Amino acid sequence: MKRDILYVDDELENLIVFQATFDDYFNVVSADSGQEALDLLATRAFPVVVADHRMPKMTGAELFEVMRIKFPHTKRVMLTGYADSKAMLSAINQGHVFHFLKKPWEQDVVFSILVRAIEAYDMGISNMMLQDRLVAADRCAMLGRSAAQLAHEMGNQLCMLPLLELIEEEYSQHEDLVRMAGFARTTHERLVQIINEVKAFVRFEREQVIAQPVGLAHVLHELVEFLRYERNLPLARLSVDINAEPWAKANRVKIQQVLLNLLKNAAFAIRDRDTGHVTLRLSAAGDEAVIEVIDNGCGMTEDVVRRIWEPFFTTKGEEGTGLGLDVARSIIEAHGGTIDCTSEANRGSHFTIRLPRVESASEIKPREPAPPITVPVGPFAQPLVPQVS
Ligand SMILES: Nc1ncnc2c1ncn2[C@@H]1O[C@H](COP(=O)(O)OP(=O)(O)OP(=O)(O)O)[C@@H](O)[C@H]1O
Numbered sequence: 001m002k003r004d005i006l007y008v009d010d011e012l013e014n015l016i017v018f019q020a021t022f023d024d025y026f027n028v029v030s031a032d033s034g035q036e037a038l039d040l041l042a043t044r045a046f047p048v049v050v051a052d053h054r055m056p057k058m059t060g061a062e063l064f065e066v067m068r069i070k071f072p073h074t075k076r077v078m079l080t081g082y083a084d085s086k087a088m089l090s091a092i093n094q095g096h097v098f099h100f101l102k103k104p105w106e107q108d109v110v111f112s113i114l115v116r117a118i119e120a121y122d123m124g125i126s127n128m129m130l131q132d133r134l135v136a137a138d139r140c141a142m143l144g145r146s147a148a149q150l151a152h153e154m155g156n157q158l159c160m161l162p163l164l165e166l167i168e169e170e171y172s173q174h175e176d177l178v179r180m181a182g183f184a185r186t187t188h189e190r191l192v193q194i195i196n197e198v199k200a201f202v203r204f205e206r207e208q209v210i211a212q213p214v215g216l217a218h219v220l221h222e223l224v225e226f227l228r229y230e231r232n233l234p235l236a237r238l239s240v241d242i243n244a245e246p247w248a249k250a251n252r253v254k255i256q257q258v259l260l261n262l263l264k265n266a267a268f269a270i271r272d273r274d275t276g277h278v279t280l281r282l283s284a285a286g287d288e289a290v291i292e293v294i295d296n297g298c299g300m301t302e303d304v305v306r307r308i309w310e311p312f313f314t315t316k317g318e319e320g321t322g323l324g325l326d327v328a329r330s331i332i333e334a335h336g337g338t339i340d341c342t343s344e345a346n347r348g349s350h351f352t353i354r355l356p357r358v359e360s361a362s363e364i365k366p367r368e369p370a371p372p373i374t375v376p377v378g379p380f381a382q383p384l385v386p387q388v389s
């Protein structure tokens, strides 16, 4: 694929010559003033800008000075008609020019400079990405330490179990009370499990999660049952469409964790809309099970959609950590599946999960014990889905 070069010159004939010379190697885009160049740079990224120094209104050196601040990664190559040492000096001092070229230029020389400039640009971008990852890694380490402390303290507070056992024994004739105590007990057990997961996560262990054939309809029903206790997503605003009953080799709790993250995001997206609605749909397509979470909420712009899978990316300020979708994707990919999103600002969002289908458990005879799959431990946004035995 040809790379983009932005050529800035107020003289049309120079532009024609430059374009004709390099058209086979680069995609040469032109601008006839510094301002037009800046407008173009605001809409898309160019690895290299070649600009004539002598231009009315904004000189090449002035253009480069602005670019150095606003588009620091783009490499700047300056052209000048004669040995203008003053221009050269000010360009070098103010604009940090990648290279300075004297007219008339030679094709080979310019070509190799452009190639080097593109290489330098690519290296700059990958350095920047590396730095971002380092910052994210630092934040993760910090978060890990806080999580470990939090898990430790939470563990200390989990002393309800004897009380629940007492209720179950003493009030065994009160069915409602025993049922609620049972519910509290499973939640309690689940909390202990989460705390252990957090501790394992901080120790960089990866949890081995057993994946076995599960009926996804059952997994969804169980989750919806739990949502009765989720205040942020009133059931009146949720439709559950079970169009098929596919099975997948999966860890029930992890899949519920993913869906809960998606449903919480959808609930957040519709929270200010009177007609806001969320659909959770299960279907089958060929050898895949398909789970969709669809909302008609605030939706996202293209720029947001591109970034939603990045860890720590959130548009919710203090209300979000930006980890929900990162965790969701790791879990789905560990299951050999995919998760995608389409969205339109002000119209809503549509998340689609595809998991490889398996035969239902009853059809698998004789059945080997399911091998464990390694699923990243997500200490974040872990749902308290009761374990229904
Ligand atoms: N259904 C949706 N509608 C609109 N925007 C969404 C939707 N789902 C996700 N997003 C966008 O994606 C971003 C990242 O989502 P993600 O679940 O990873 O983090 P979060 O919800 O911000 O925080 P948390 O870690 O608490 O889940 C959100 O901040 C939001 O901008």
Ligand SMILES: [Mg+2]
Pocket: 261, 264, 265, 320, 324, 325
């Ligand atoms: Mg979220």
